[in-house]
Amino acid sequence: MSGHLIAVLLMAVVTYIPRMLPMVLVKSKIKSNFIKSFLYYVPYAVLGAMIFPGILYSTGSIASAVVGLTVAVVLAFFNKKLLTVALGAILSVYLWETL
Amino acid sequence: MLMTNRKDRRLEFNKGFKKGLPIALGYVPVAFTFGLLAVQGGLSPWLAIFMSMSNLTSAGQFAGVNLIIVQADLIEMALTTFVINIRYLLMSLSLSQKIRPNMPLALRSMMAFGITDETFTVASLEEGEISFPFMMGLICGPYFGWALGTALGAYTSSLLPPALQNSMGIALYAMFIAIVIPAARTSKAALVVAGTGIGINSFLSWTPILNNISPGWRITVATVLAASVGALFFPKDEEQCQGI
Numbered sequence: 495m496s497g498h499l500i501a502v503l504l505m506a507v508v509t510y511i512p513r514m515l516p517m518v519l520v521k522s523k524i525k526s527n528f529i530k531s532f533l534y535y536v537p538y539a540v541l542g543a544m545i546f547p548g549i550l551y552s553t554g555s556i557a558s559a560v561v562g563l564t565v566a567v568v569l570a571f572f573n574k575k576l577l578t579v580a581l582g583a584i585l586s587v588y589l590w591e592t593l
Numbered sequence: 594m595l596m597t598n599r600k601d602r603r604l605e606f607n608k609g610f611k612k613g614l615p616i617a618l619g620y621v622p623v624a625f626t627f628g629l630l631a632v633q634g635g636l637s638p639w640l641a642i643f644m645s646m647s648n649l650t651s652a653g654q655f656a657g658v659n660l661i662i663v664q665a666d667l668i669e670m671a672l673t674t675f676v677i678n679i680r681y682l683l684m685s686l687s688l689s690q691k692i693r694p695n696m697p698l699a700l701r702s703m704m705a706f707g708i709t710d711e712t713f714t715v716a717s718l719e720e721g722e723i724s725f726p727f728m729m730g731l732i733c734g735p736y737f738g739w740a741l742g743t744a745l746g747a748y749t750s751s752l753l754p755p756a757l758q759n760s761m762g763i764a765l766y767a768m769f770i771a772i773v774i775p776a777a778r779t780s781k782a783a784l785v786v787a788g789t790g791i792g793i794n795s796f797l798s799w800t801p802i803l804n805n806i807s808p809g810w811r812i813t814v815a816t817v818l819a820a821s822v823g824a825l826f827f828p829k830d831e832e833q834c835q836g837i
Contacts, residue, residue, distance in 0.1 A: 535823030542790025554759035570774035583767035
C-alpha cells in the first residue's frame with residue numbers, strides 16, 4: 495500500500511516539473527520572432543497531434559471512434575459548445591456500440 | 594494587466610471560472626473511467642482520488658496506474674510519466690510569454706500546477722495577457738471535476754455497462770476537436786499547423802520502426818515540427834504577437 499503511495503507521489507513530482515520549470519525560469523519576453531511565432535502555434539500543433547490518431551483507439555472499436563469523431567467534427571464546425579460536442583460524441587459512440 | 598484591487602481580481606477569477614466549467618464537465622466522464630480502472634486494478638479508492646488531485650493529468654495517470662498494476666519499478670514509472678508529460682514543457686514555455694514578466698515566483702509555480710492540455714489551450718487562445726486570478730479561476734472547475742469524476746468512478750466500481758465505459762473515452766478528444774475546429778475555420782495558419790500535427794503524428798504512429806517511439810515523444814515531436822512549420826510559413830509580426 496505504501497509502495498503505491500510512493501509511486502503516486504513520484505509521478506506527481508515528475509508531472510509537475512515540466513509544467514513548472516519554463517514558467518518559473520523564463521521571466522522575460524522572448525525577443526526572437528521565430529520563437530514567438532513558434533510558441534503562438536504550439537496550441538494548434540499540440541491539439542492536432544493529440545486528436546489524431548489517438549482518437550481512433552479511444553473507444554471499443556475503430557468504427558465507433560470514427561462515428562464519434564465525425565459527430566464531434568460536425569458539431570464543432572457549427573460552433574457548438576465544448577460540452578455539447580463532448581456529449582454528442584459520447585452519445586453517438588454509445589449508440590453505435592449498443593444498437 | 595495589473596490587478597489593482599480586489600474587485601478586478603474577482604472579475605478575472607470569475608471570467609476564468611466560467612471558461613473552465615465546460616472543461617470540468619468534460620473531465621468528469623474521463624476521470625470516472627480512470628477511477629473505475631484504478632480501483633479495478635487494485636488501488637484503494639482514496640489513493641485513486643489522491644492521484645487525481647496530485648497529478649491532474651489524464652494520459653499520465655492512465656499509464657501510471659497500469660505501471661502500478663504491473664508492479665513496474667520506480668525508475669520506469671518516473672521515466673514513462675516524464676516522457677508522456679514532456680509536452681507540458683512546451684505549454685508552460687508558451688504560457689510564460691502570456692503572463693506579466695514581474696509575476697512573483699510563488700504565483701507562477703502555483704498556476705503551473707493547473708496546466709493541462711485543455712486549460713492550456715483555452716488560456717493560450719485568450720486575447721492578450723492572462724492574469725493569475727484568471728488562470729486560477731480557469732483551473733478551479735477542471736481540478737474539482739477531475740477529482741469528483743475519479744471519486745464517482747472509484748466508488749461505483751463496475752456497475753456501468755462496458756459500452757458506456759468505452760464511449761466515455763472519446764470525451765477528451767471531442768473537447769480538443771471543439772477547440773481546434775472553430776479556430777481552424779477562421780485561420781488558415783491554425784488549420785495548416787493542426788493538420789501538420791495530425792499528419793506527423795499519424796506518420797510516426799503508423800510507420801514500422803518509427804511506431805516504437807512512445808506516444809508521449811510522438812506528440813512532442815509532432816508538436817515541435819508542426820509549430821515550426823507555422824512559424825516558418827506564417828510568421829507573426831510584432832503587433833500580432835502582442836500578448837503572446
